[in-house]
Amino acid sequence: MPNYWLLKSEPASFSIDDLVAAPNKTTMWDGVRNYQARNFMRDQMKKGDFVLFYHSVTNPSVVGLAEITREAYPDPTQWDPESKYFDPASPADNPRWYVVDVTFKAKLKEPLSLAMLREVPALAGMELLRKGSRLSVQPVTKEEYETILQLSQVE
DNA sequence: GCCAACGTTGGC
């Protein structure tokens, strides 16, 4: 059984169009530096899992669909002193941070804004809509995912 | 730009 996820990204740093433009429409989801998010990626994400791609901060909205195409492996940026994600405290033999590969599937015809999603009763329990929710990698139920699909018209 | 909600750090 596949899992369903929502991944947040600030479009100014990495947008759905950046994912479309990436080689093989695939990117390494690096820079996650939150343990709860890390645990989801490392312990639960499986190849073939479904992903909602969410733009935060600028016009917060679900903007597209993606897929997990490679399961967790160590995040190389944690050992790169040039990277802003550099973590000198992460041991080479016991990596603290992980990435997965994410591949583009589709854009929504129209973004589904946070404000719109808040008005959908079936989504009332979504982590995304919880006050103070900041988790950038979060599980979504199959029902929530399918509700989003129904609300959106995928290109 | 403001600020609420979180997560992390570090002194004790």
Added chain:
DNA sequence: GCCAACGTTGGC
């Protein structure tokens, strides 16, 4: 182990 201080996220 507690908790104040600090830094960050992210909606508005």
